[in-house]
Amino acid sequence: MKSESTCEGVELDDLPFVLDRDGSTLLSVQIADQLRQAATGGLLRTGDRLPSTRGLARRLGVSRTVVAVAYDQLHAEGWIEGHQGSGTYLTTAPAATPVHGAVLPGADSAPHLFDLAPGAPCTQAIDPAAWRRAWRAAADHSPLVRKHRAGEPEFRQAVLHHLLRHRGIGTDTGAVLLATAGASSAVGELAVAALRPGDVVAMEDPGYQRAAGAFEAAGVEVLPVPVDENGLRVDCLPTGIHAVYCTPAHQFPLGARLPAVRRVALIEHARRCGILVIEDDYDGELRYDTAPLPLLATMAPDVVVHLGTTSKILSPSLGIGWLLAPPDIAEAVLALRERTGTGPSPAGQRVLVALADHGDLARHLRRLRRRLPPRRALVVAQLRRHGLGVVGDDAGSHVVALLDSAETEQRVIANGQKRGVALDGLARHHRHDVRDHFGVALGYAALPWSDLVAAVPIAAECLADF
Numbered sequence: 285m286k287s288e289s290t291c292e293g294v295e296l297d298d299l300p301f302v303l304d305r306d307g308s309t310l311l312s313v314q315i316a317d318q319l320r321q322a323a324t325g326g327l328l329r330t331g332d333r334l335p336s337t338r339g340l341a342r343r344l345g346v347s348r349t350v351v352a353v354a355y356d357q358l359h360a361e362g363w364i365e366g367h368q369g370s371g372t373y374l375t376t377a378p379a380a381t382p383v384h385g386a387v388l389p390g391a392d393s394a395p396h397l398f399d400l401a402p403g404a405p406c407t408q409a410i411d412p413a414a415w416r417r418a419w420r421a422a423a424d425h426s427p428l429v430r431k432h433r434a435g436e437p438e439f440r441q442a443v444l445h446h447l448l449r450h451r452g453i454g455t456d457t458g459a460v461l462l463a464t465a466g467a468s469s470a471v472g473e474l475a476v477a478a479l480r481p482g483d484v485v486a487m488e489d490p491g492y493q494r495a496a497g498a499f500e501a502a503g504v505e506v507l508p509v510p511v512d513e514n515g516l517r518v519d520c521l522p523t524g525i526h527a528v529y530c531t532p533a534h535q536f537p538l539g540a541r542l543p544a545v546r547r548v549a550l551i552e553h554a555r556r557c558g559i560l561v562i563e564d565d566y567d568g569e570l571r572y573d574t575a576p577l578p579l580l581a582t583m584a585p586d587v588v589v590h591l592g593t594t595s596k597i598l599s600p601s602l603g604i605g606w607l608l609a610p611p612d613i614a615e616a617v618l619a620l621r622e623r624t625g626t627g628p629s630p631a632g633q634r635v636l637v638a639l640a641d642h643g644d645l646a647r648h649l650r651r652l653r654r655r656l657p658p659r660r661a662l663v664v665a666q667l668r669r670h671g672l673g674v675v676g677d678d679a680g681s682h683v684v685a686l687l688d689s690a691e692t693e694q695r696v697i698a699n700g701q702k703r704g705v706a707l708d709g710l711a712r713h714h715r716h717d718v719r720d721h722f723g724v725a726l727g728y729a730a731l732p733w734s735d736l737v738a739a740v741p742i743a744a745e746c747l748a749d750f
């Protein structure tokens with residue numbers, strides 16, 4: 285067979301493929317793994333042409349389908365691109381120098397850490413040209429004399445369309461849509477506008493502690509409610525509360541989707557007791573398996589405030605989100621903004637409008653839904669190799685691996701720190717030291733793919749060591 289050479293002169297025939305034909309790992313997986321390693325190790329470079337599926341299959345003595353499956357996987361992960369007949373090329377630049385993640389203090393730390401903490405989005409999926417175009421379009425607007433406290437009209441329109449298309453919320457629910465500066469900021473506004481100091485809010489435990497912080501900063505008391513493999517234990521809601529904060533689409537951080545019966549029970553409870561329900565839909569657009577369940581906001585727009593954000597699907601640097609609330613709550617939020625002279629900045633709103641107008645937002649969401657599942661699969665597969673499982677749905681941008689005790693959790697994190705991987709323990713997501721969930725949350729969206737490939741096996745080993 286005539287050998288194919290890369291830009292650097294490396295003969296593709298020289299690529300060291302070693303296939304274990306008796307092992308339990310599929311041949312296509314082995315081929316994909318070894319091509320990734322060749323790219324991360326610098327043996328292959330961006331722009332290198334890969335052999336045809338037929339050529340590589342012949343060389344490795346496997347069927348052409350096996351190579352095609354490996355290429356399809358690499359294609360889905362964004363490693364390669366190409367068209368039938370015109371060749372397949374490597375698109376992802378390998379890390380030429382040691383990778384620099386977050387640097388945490390501590391004598392025992394490795395000098396550089398791959399940061400696997402959850403929460404950060406996959407900004408590499410953003411098309412830089414579309415991003416620049418959107419910011420330019422945002423800058424084209426003349427300066428406003430006053431900002432719209434409810435949000436820019438075009439932004440509210442774009443979000444209504446987004447909610448209809450991606451979250452199934454109709455425009456006829458009677459709820460009012462306002463722009464916000466993000467989900468956490470909206471919780472802070474609701475804590476002041478819809479609740480009073482001394483009021484009590486029940487929230488999932490483990491749960492999103494910044495929301496708890498926002499309530500407490502406004503003098504609202506937070507009562508933790510347990511979570512199981514189906515999310516919030518609605519049957520454990522305490523009496524005497526004024527609101528419930530929850531993440532029904534993808535419980536943060538354990539990842540459950542609140543089943544329909546619990547949704548109905550929560551709404552019945554809220555209506556019966558006159559309680560407000562705050563539905564934080566922080567990453568609801570990111571589902572990879574089944575269709576989403578109806579939102580609480582669709583089922584009960586009279587008692588639910590729905591929160592959305594661009595922090596997970598684009599970037600927290602936009603600093604924008606939205607809330608959909610019963611009219612009296614929306615009015616109270618607007619009155620608060622008027623009283624305090626606050627409100628979301630128009631710049632980020634205009635960027636989102638421009639992205640939505642040109643179809644870039646829809647394309648970006650499609651890209652995320654293509655790129656994130658292989659990342660999740662990588663984490664799940666690496667953990668599985670060590671006999672470890674994950675909890676939570678096939679959704680979002682993080683998974684949780686459970687451990688048996690707080691002590692083990694601390695040891696795993698310390699071990700990760702020594703070995704260059706920053707891991708996020710579940711302790712941080714609880715209100716109190718007494719808890720019944722231990723483990724680590726692994727965010728897989730933010731690291732470049734090559735860093736993720738390097739970091740996840742280390743994380744899996746750290747977990748398996750205990």
Ligand SMILES: Cc1ncc(COP(=O)(O)O)c(C=O)c1O
Nearest residue numbers: 403466467468492536566593595
């Ligand atoms: C459950 C949850 N809600 C909200 C947010 C943040 O949203 P925003 O950046 O819009 O405040 C996060 C970020 O990690 C989160 O985990």
